[in-house]
Amino acid sequence: MLAAPLWASHVAHTGPDTTHTTEKITVDGERREVVSPDGASIGPVWFGADGRFFLGADGRLGRDEMVRLMYGGRTSLLIGVAAALITTFLAVVLGLLAGYHRGWTDSVISRAMDIVWAFPVLLLGIALGTALAVGGLQIGPLSISSGSIWIPILIIGFVYTPYMARPLRGEVLALREKEFVEAAVAQGAGPLRVMFGELLPNLWSRIIVLFTLSIANNMLLESALSFLGAGVQPPASSWGAMISTGTELIYSAPLLTIIPGTMIVLTVLSLNVFGDGLRDAIDPRSRVRLEAHAGTFEPEREGA
Amino acid sequence: MSEPLLEVEGLVMHFPVKRGLLVDREVGRVRAVDDVSLTIGRGETLGLVGESGCGKSTLCRTVLQLLKPTSGSVRFEGREIAGLSRRQMRPLRREMQMIFQEPYASLNPRKRVGQIVGDPLRLQGAGSGAELRRRVGELLERVGLSPEHYERYPHEFSGGQQQRIGIARALAPSPKLIVADEPVSKLDVSIRAQIVNLLDDLQDEMGLTYLFVAHDIGVVRHVSDRIAVMHEGRIVEQGPADRVCEHPADPYTESLLAAVPVPDPRQARARRAGGRRPGS
Numbered sequence: 001m002l003a004a005p006l007w008a009s010h011v012a013h014t015g016p017d018t019t020h021t022t023e024k025i026t027v028d029g030e031r032r033e034v035v036s037p038d039g040a041s042i043g044p045v046w047f048g049a050d051g052r053f054f055l056g057a058d059g060r061l062g063r064d065e066m067v068r069l070m071y072g073g074r075t076s077l078l079i080g081v082a083a084a085l086i087t088t089f090l091a092v093v094l095g096l097l098a099g100y101h102r103g104w105t106d107s108v109i110s111r112a113m114d115i116v117w118a119f120p121v122l123l124l125g126i127a128l129g130t131a132l133a134v135g136g137l138q139i140g141p142l143s144i145s146s147g148s149i150w151i152p153i154l155i156i157g158f159v160y161t162p163y164m165a166r167p168l169r170g171e172v173l174a175l176r177e178k179e180f181v182e183a184a185v186a187q188g189a190g191p192l193r194v195m196f197g198e199l200l201p202n203l204w205s206r207i208i209v210l211f212t213l214s215i216a217n218n219m220l221l222e223s224a225l226s227f228l229g230a231g232v233q234p235p236a237s238s239w240g241a242m243i244s245t246g247t248e249l250i251y252s253a254p255l256l257t258i259i260p261g262t263m264i265v266l267t268v269l270s271l272n273v274f275g276d277g278l279r280d281a282i283d284p285r286s287r288v289r290l291e292a293h294a295g296t297f298e299p300e301r302e303g304a
Numbered sequence: 305m306s307e308p309l310l311e312v313e314g315l316v317m318h319f320p321v322k323r324g325l326l327v328d329r330e331v332g333r334v335r336a337v338d339d340v341s342l343t344i345g346r347g348e349t350l351g352l353v354g355e356s357g358c359g360k361s362t363l364c365r366t367v368l369q370l371l372k373p374t375s376g377s378v379r380f381e382g383r384e385i386a387g388l389s390r391r392q393m394r395p396l397r398r399e400m401q402m403i404f405q406e407p408y409a410s411l412n413p414r415k416r417v418g419q420i421v422g423d424p425l426r427l428q429g430a431g432s433g434a435e436l437r438r439r440v441g442e443l444l445e446r447v448g449l450s451p452e453h454y455e456r457y458p459h460e461f462s463g464g465q466q467q468r469i470g471i472a473r474a475l476a477p478s479p480k481l482i483v484a485d486e487p488v489s490k491l492d493v494s495i496r497a498q499i500v501n502l503l504d505d506l507q508d509e510m511g512l513t514y515l516f517v518a519h520d521i522g523v524v525r526h527v528s529d530r531i532a533v534m535h536e537g538r539i540v541e542q543g544p545a546d547r548v549c550e551h552p553a554d555p556y557t558e559s560l561l562a563a564v565p566v567p568d569p570r571q572a573r574a575r576r577a578g579g580r581r582p583g584s
Contacts, residue, residue, distance in 0.1 A: 180409065183404060184412075188397030188398065188424070190390070
């Protein structure tokens with residue numbers, strides 16, 4: 001169900017931004033207005049209207065809440081994953097360079113990370129988000145317009161980099177003292193081969209766990225930014241943005257806030273559990289443990 | 305024996321001890337290797353003994369340029385290698401290989417045996433997939449493992465087998481010199497003899513030259529043609545294995561010999577009483 005947003009365009013009867021203010025639908029044989037003349041929108045109709053307006057409409061504009069939820073989930077997931085990829089790429093490269101070369105390379109990288117780290121993530125996100133949401137981003141030939149979804153992606157990917165680079169650097173510092181690194185050098189391996197051929201395989205399980213956790217964190221940050229208006233820009237929807245619009249009607253239609261919130265919680269939770277399971281599966285030493293337990297099922301683990 | 309394979313002359317390796325608030329100042333030095341000179345002829349085994357912390361491992365790493373020596377010269381086949389950059393050393397790496405003390409730590413836990421043993425071959429740009437695999441299989445067989453072990457991970461093996469993998473890796477580029485840094489000290493006594501004998505057989509087959517390090521003079525005597533005794537970073541005595549063991553010239557060598565356990569209590573008593581090693 002959490003993956004449903006991936007094929008949103010195949011199941012949705014209408015676009016996420018389409019308004020149905022003046023339309024009427026048939027619910028259980030009864031004609032009802034999507035948005036009544038006094039401005040109140042229709043509540044959840046479940047399967048009453050052949051799947052249309054499953055969760056009702058989202059207020060004055062009369063957009064189908066379920067469709068927006070799907071498309072919003074798409075945005076949220078895309079931002080979560082894309083930002084996590086950026087974070088992971090930057091963190092792995094910086095962590096390996098800093099941890100392997102040490103000395104001044106490490107000092108420069110670590111101090112730069114500390115500067116980013118020194119700002120609260122949310123504050124930095126809001127500052128960058130509002131600045132870029134107004135002006136857009138222009139780096140050389142690369143230009144991103146102000147409403148683009150890439151702005152929150154880049155911001156989130158950037159602000160979380162130190163949180164991932166730091167533990168990886170620590171791990172590399174410990175690994176590089178192992179004898180197998182010396183053995184590789186004695187074979188004639190260059191620094192790049194040592195970093196990516198010897199050290200990186202030992203980091204994979206850590207990276208995968210950090211990666212999935214980072215998707216979860218990114219989605220939370222995206223929600224927070226969108227909620228505050230510094231993330232995804234209307235009319236595009238994301239779960240955070242939906243919560244934000246939902247709060248206006250929190251007394252009359254609390255589901256508009258609760259449902260996207262629940263989606264975020266469920267997705268974050270499943271990503272955490274998934275990351276945990278993946279770590280167990282990828283560790284060659286744990287494979288031995290599983291073989292030893294052959295015939296019994298893998299014990300279920302609690303999400304972090 | 306014409307030209308020696310390896311000549312070490314006046315090799316010094318000092319580690320500075322630094323301390324300071326903002327700028328590190330050198331406050332002292334650890335003289336790990338202090339003016340060491342050695343020569344090893346082709347096909348010869350030089351045993352290096354000494355207590356823990358006397359600089360044996362540092363000497364090994366300095367000889368192989370894994371550590372840059374403070375001063376002194378290391379000549380391999382007459383060519384000066386001390387002070388060569390990592391890049392300049394690369395083509396020479398295939399000629400000199402190392403076997404490590406900790407079999408498990410020296411094998412990358414995330415790589416399969418086939419990759420570990422095949423990597424040195426791949427680094428030399430040797431062979432295609434199938435050819436490489438066949439070569440690795442041969443090497444594994446030669447050290448007493450089976451080619452079926454190709455896809456396994458190091459942790460699936462016992463300590464002795466792991467050391468065999470380490471040996472196979474060292475043999476892969478067909479080196480001339482192998483520096484064995486305490487290859488048996490972390491192994492069970494029952495396995496030691498097997499590994500030592502394997503190294504001996506390989507030497508006969510492939511004409512290898514060993515620098516064999518151990519802290520147990522008994523093991524070293526068994527494998528070495530000549531023995532060098534190291535104490536606090538210096539070589540205190542050097543000579544043919546039997547001469548050094550029968551007639552030690554240095555008091556430190558004597559104390560090392562006295563530390564070799566003797567299985568027979570009567571002999572042990574006699575040795576303590578006489579202060580000399582009884583006929584062995």
